[in-house]
Amino acid sequence: MDAVERNIANVRRLEDAFSRRDYSLVSDLISTGFEGHNPGAYTVTLAGLAENNESWQSAMPGKRTEVVLAFGRGDRVVARIRDRGINTGGLPWLGIPANGMAMDVDWLQITRHDAKGRIVEMWALADVPRLLSQMGAALSWSD
Amino acid sequence: MTPGELEGIARRFFELVYIRRDLTLASGLLAETFVDHLPPPSITGPVGPTAHFKALLDASDDLGVEILDLVTEGRWVGIRGRYFGTDTGGIYPGMAARGRRFDVEGIDIFAIDESGKFAEHIGIVDMRDAMSELGISSSGLL
Numbered sequence: 515m516d517a518v519e520r521n522i523a524n525v526r527r528l529e530d531a532f533s534r535r536d537y538s539l540v541s542d543l544i545s546t547g548f549e550g551h552n553p554g555a556y557t558v559t560l561a562g563l564a565e566n567n568e569s570w571q572s573a574m575p576g577k578r579t580e581v582v583l584a585f586g587r588g589d590r591v592v593a594r595i596r597d598r599g600i601n602t603g604g605l606p607w608l609g610i611p612a613n614g615m616a617m618d619v620d621w622l623q624i625t626r627h628d629a630k631g632r633i634v635e636m637w638a639l640a641d642v643p644r645l646l647s648q649m650g651a652a653l654s655w656s657d
Numbered sequence: 658m659t660p661g662e663l664e665g666i667a668r669r670f671f672e673l674v675y676i677r678r679d680l681t682l683a684s685g686l687l688a689e690t691f692v693d694h695l696p697p698p699s700i701t702g703p704v705g706p707t708a709h710f711k712a713l714l715d716a717s718d719d720l721g722v723e724i725l726d727l728v729t730e731g732r733w734v735g736i737r738g739r740y741f742g743t744d745t746g747g748i749y750p751g752m753a754a755r756g757r758r759f760d761v762e763g764i765d766i767f768a769i770d771e772s773g774k775f776a777e778h779i780g781i782v783d784m785r786d787a788m789s790e791l792g793i794s795s796s797g798l799l
């Protein structure tokens with residue numbers, strides 16, 4: 515397995531571990547100096563990444579995450595990831611209560627890896643308009 | 658195709674659309690069987706994406722792009738870009754132009770076929786930042 519294949523495998527291992535709420539592998543997969551940029555306006559620390567996962571797991575217990583596509587070159591891995599679940603716990607950070615509605619959305623992610631394959635930086639964007647629509651949220655603005 | 662060739666095709670497409678605003682030449686880089694997967698529903702053929710780009714360009718007189726990261730492998734190209742400009746023509750569907758500035762990032766994945774044309778695309782723009790900058794809220798729950 516070359517370095518790029520290892521990096522791609524680590525992206526898949528991280529999603530698998532997060533799906534199981536297993537944080538024992540995190541130190542093998544993520545650098546201590548990790549910075550997540552999702553979305554780009556603010557950064558997420560390693561602790562924040564785990565907290566974010568816990569929020570989603572509470573909102574949608576048993577949520578299924580699938581890496582649909584992954585490719586890489588050098589120290590970068592690009593991935594398309596699909597998330598499916600049922601909103602039984604609510605998404606308070608988006609102002610959405612528990613409502614039993616089904617989510618099936620994608621997010622796109624680019625990661626930068628160190629020489630050991632650990633993720634140093636992550637840029638991830640979810641299909642927010644689709645998520646909001648599936649959760650019954652309406653977009654509004656005042657003219 | 659080599660990684661360098663793939664990168665060259667992708668950069669040329671971005672230049673044609675966002676810098677030169679030449680959608681005739683840009684649409685020529687899309688395969689007849691081009692499939693745009695995201696956002697759903699999927700669109701097949703170059704007509705839909707070309708209309709989408711025209712609407713985008715019409716909605717912002719000073720729309721600009723900066724490619725921040727570009728990764729190629731096999732037939733795939735991944736791009737992280739920054740899109741910035743002013744909402745001069747109603748950049749969000751159904752919302753009147755209000756002259757607000759926006760500066761958001763997006764991630765795109767393209768597949769390029771053996772003839773050098775775009776065969777597939779998946780793309781997501783940072784809508785949480787875009788909504789905030791354009792004054793859109795998601796507070797109204799159905």
